Amino acid sequence: MNWQDFEESVRQIASSHWNAPAKAEEIAGIRCDAVIRVSSDEIVVIEITKEDNLAKLRLDLAKFASIRTALVPEGVVVRSFFISARKVSSLRETGKAQKVEVLSVKEFREKFVGKESYEFARKSVEFGSALDPYTNKSDTGAFIETGYLDKSSGTTYNVDEISDLLSNGRRIILLGEFGTGKSRCAREVFERVSRRNILFPTLAINLREHWGHQSFDLIVRSHLSSLGLSGLEDSAVRLVRSGALAFILDGIDEIGSQSWSGEPERLREIRRRSLQGVRDIVSKLDGKGVLLCGRAHYFSDDEEMLSCLGLDIDTILLNCPDEFTEDQAIDYLRLNTGLTEFPEWSPRKPLICQLFSKLEPETMRKLIEDSTGEVQFFENTFQAICERETRIHPSIDAEVLRKVLLEIAKASRRKNEFNEEISPLEINEAFHQVSGFMPLDEASSILQRLPYLGRVSSGSGNRRFVDDYAKSGLRGVALVEAFRTSDKAVAEDLYRKPVGPFGAKFLFAHALIGSEAEKYCRLCNSRGNMQIAADYLCSAIEAASGSIDFSQVTIRNASIDRLELSDLKISGLHVSGTFFEVLHLDGAFFIDSNFSNCAFQQIIGVSDKVRLPSAFSDDCDFDGFSSADNVARISELPLSNGHKTLVAIIRKLFFQPGSGRKEEALLRGASSYWDRAAATEAVRYMLTNDIITEAPGDHGKLYIPNRKFTRRMGRIRSLLRNCDDELWNVVSRV
Template sequence: MSKYNPDDVVFENEVRRIARELWPSAQYEGAAIIDGQERDGVFETEECIHLLEATTSRRKDKAEKDINKMVALAKNLQKESQWKAVKCWFVTREEPTADQRSVANKHRGLVSAISFTQLQSKLIDVGTYLTLRDKYPFGSVRDPETGDINPTVEYIPLDLIETKTSEIWSTNQICGSLLEKGRFIILGDYGAGKSMTLRKLYQELRKQYFRNKTHLFPVFINLRDHYGQTNESEILERHARLIGFPNPSHIVRAWRAGYVILLIDGIDEIATTGIQGLWKKLQDTRYRAMQGVRELVRNHPKSVGITLAGRAHFFDSEKERIRALGLSNNFHQLSLNEFSDDQIRIYLEKSGFAGNIPSWLPTRPLLIGYLASRNVLGELVSSVDTRNKECLLSNPQDGWNYLLDRVSDREAEIEAGIDGETVRKILERLATLARTSQDGLGPLTPEQIVEAFKQVCGYSPDEKGMVLLQRLPGLGIDRSDEETRKFVDVAFADCCRAGDVFVYLSYPYDFNFALFENAECGLGELGLGIVCVKLNQQEIAPAKANAAIDYGQNHGAPPILISDACRAIMSNGWDLSVNVIVSGVFLSDFVLDEEMPDVSRLLFNDCYFSKIYISYELSKDKLPSFKSCYFGEIEGRRSIRDLPKDIFDDNCVFDSFVGSEKTTQAIIESDLPLGVKVLLTILKKLYQQAGSGRKEKALVSGLDHHARRLVSDVIKILQSESLAIPYKRGNLFLWLPNRNYVSRVARIISAPNECGDIVVEKCKDIA
């Protein structure tokens, strides 16, 4: 009896698995005992009887034994089944040796000696698939300078943090888990590097396959190519046709056989219908749009891995995301962090840039790569004069305002005849036009880009103007076949969006309200801050801004514009002195805190809020009212009964409550030193809660009087370590997070005792 070898058993099972896919009418057949001898595989179809012997051995005598055994059985079967062909397959794990082939060649026509890869290629030609896939775009991956689908900049590994455990995963660890049937969903903001990370996983898995380390191979799918498809086979076959693979059905066959590791990019890129006034139907719309993805997840073989990737806030809550995508409990949810300070240093060195970037600049790979490739980062740091350097390198609104001026001036220097202010106005108008998309990034057609130029300049672009429009700063290639463009970063687009809102507040009487007619995406925190900077620079009085809002409401201004204007004066600390009703808008984050101005004359009707933060220590008399609105997450309150009275009517819908006060209490009740408890509370509010900044009074919310005494000392420590940045906006004084230290803060929060961070050590000593 031959010695038991577990490798042989695994290999034989793999060979039989392929055989069942190749000959589906014999899918219930397999190993057999015939004439007292064990046969690795006997598969009888209507036309042929297939005999298989599989081995990991490279010895000639093993080939002689297995092949002679098959030939003897084949001759007997030929006598018994004269109307059926008999075919013998001698399958080796590696390429058959010359000696093994010589044994098979003695029975040419009856016996074929092939490698496992050759057998698998009868199911699907993996080599051809991978070669063709390499030539097709990988999600949004583009070279930041040339727009080519194969970027020249080397991939810099990013921290992938598991949401539940705070464990940090590397791409190598994920690859290893995928080969062992691991399941992942990677979440991150636009430009955070999701597509680049999936592409890295694809490349590593591809390498493993060609090195014969595994029989599994990666299939990378861009979901944006599959709008309207609801069946998993349709998605796989269209994917095959798009890359030029000659046998689309073979990918489906290989997937069902369990040889495909699926990498699905862009769960947020399957288009849904417009949302203005339709929030009650939005979750159902997203659920229907995800049917094809759900089918892929549900029917993906349990024996192989799968990874999905998309934007974190595309769904209103984790519960909706799990339901819409059909995720099981064994999916690891990973959050893709921005570059850490070390990672960004390495990336910029590889890009030829030396210097410290501003603390307010998001360290998303797409944005940093774009700015570095155009030397904008170098100019930003080197051209700031000494007097304003500290302000512009630490304050996000002032810094972004300056950055937009610099990139616009730089483009104007290249193209004579158009000044920097005009270039910026064109960008701001394009950002307004891009609001018709849910994320506010585009796409923008060539016709829209030309029209924006005409609206700003008052004439059609000449040859030089067309050259300018082809390389406008902040815009990247969306679809090269349609010549569409898209903003490269959410923060860049948000800051550009501020332009037309400021113009409206300054000159409402001849403003073209039609620009906002189909707008969906409202201003974010940065955009609101830019409006405030401009209002204060131009010394626009609160009364004038209120009058503009009142005029717009009485003369048909679209609700999204009225909403942005109201939130801008709120951000500047100004009271709303006119009655305003905002209907049917979508807002991502909305903050109601104790130092907010009086906006009690504002009513939100039938609006949609992804997340709203409601502080405990605020005056109900200053709050706006909400009628028939939907709220995805309510942060700061525990339940409906915990909400301020008479502010939300009975028709409002609340999906989930995230009790930040409860989280604060859990920290306070831990056995950590009091200074560390205060540190964790402040870091969570600065880095993990809605909004881009916090007033000092908001940082003490939820702390008892003993802990409140330590807040000032902890803030001084955070400021000395550049983890908290002071900023004055209008009448408000805020503390801001430093985006360069997101990973560092995550490590402190997840493991304060084990992280070894100097900030924790300093806070331990505060009494």
């Protein structure tokens, strides 16, 4: 900050504090750095200097005395301040004798702004979900830089660059799914901008703590009160109103949750109304920057998001990568545990890596060696985490802890969209249900720091799942147990939330697809838990091989977050009164199927309502369509036909639902660039190296992917000619 800007900032603080303009002007022929006319009979005079010597102070004391003498006849009281950029302890008594308050910049800042007090208090509480999954306190693990992509320009920003943008007054939105590191990025940015700005704090607010607050002052006051800084509320509100403060706002998708509604416009209005307070903050920025963080798919599109937040098209939209790269994940484990390998089957979300870092190295090695798939790895890790807790706290049994977490996962499915919080009472009730008695003091304390759960806010005892992947996995484990035992209590329960994309893999992984499972779905439908049939549909799609007959089970009054029907032939599927977040339809073919009175937030693979299959009734509501991410777009890649063919094969085998693909299905939709010779060599290599296996199908060969290689195939698909993979090179030589 240059000296002129520094002086202007001091005037801005003074103006905000005394609620009157602070301007450089002459009084009685004497030029003053800042004059604030508080009232007709009181003024404040401020001199600002780089110096810290007695000669300068004496010169300014003489100025103050002359001004005071000149205004005595008018009955005006003069309050005088001498502000130095350096330490002034040796000058304080001299000034006091002349009724002049001598302050360093730091002292002036703390007296009227409270920057240091705020930053100390803010760093002591969590930033969103950037928590240690065991202690539920702020994550203190090593920070791994991932890079945040601006898709419009192709530019990737690091944390320092985001901090520069914020300091320079830019408006930035950071989007990403749960557990991808948005909140940790927000904390790192906060720490950097706090060091750079000499006078003003950047307010870093967890928006989920301010549900229903419709104005900036309510949000700011509530935030400061929660930090124990009620004394700073008035000055902070004045500073915001004067446009002096920048903001970091985490959780734009959590300040007002979406409710189920069949009316897309109603959903939009709910989202817009819940963000009124955020728009109010944005309107007060006056050239200061703001960083907003939230989920990528909360809004229907970017246009709605910008409108709800009060931002314009100059806003920088950044995206968190869904996972660490392999090198980043290994670096994270190395820095936090000393391990130098990462489990093949695990997602590389920062939050999941954080959980792994708490396990003993030998336990992690055993998990890696003993697991043969993503589901098994999750289940083994879940068991290892519970056993670790028992070793640390012998008063609670590992199996009891495991069952308590599964009960909590089931309880979370009963919650409505406005509230996923789990209260201490509900946690204790889950323990009672599992063990038969209420927890004693030590066990009760342990239950308040369960793995996978984090505090809703610093002042609340309520908990919530801190990662969608882990939550979905626990729901999947519980779903398997319900199907295995035909659990009548679950059949009579009332689930509102879906099992989730990862949880949908569990029934298939445990071979719980078929007539007995369908019988249990019908039992659940008859007893009132309609959600179970919808969960089963998502699981059955995972097992589908080109076609699926769903005529034995109907889906009604349920919720589905993501359903992949791409390139499938679907028979007998009847769905009514159901809400879909995302439905993939590219290449789907329906026989004797229908969707009625359903609501769809996003349809992928179809560009508009007119092009929907006839299975969709007119009484369905649609919020958005997208034709992106289908096989046809592969033709636009700057690759040879052979490599386009390879990418199409990888996508169909590894990144679409189903246990395998018929040989003829690999060609579907790709005939314009299909290279038969390249396809033959690619399939031969994949069979030879156990990347896929071949099995007889009803009508020809069936290729089944070995999920162990999903990450490798994903790397080829992402990096293309830069992947340096032998499979890519095999096709290059054709």
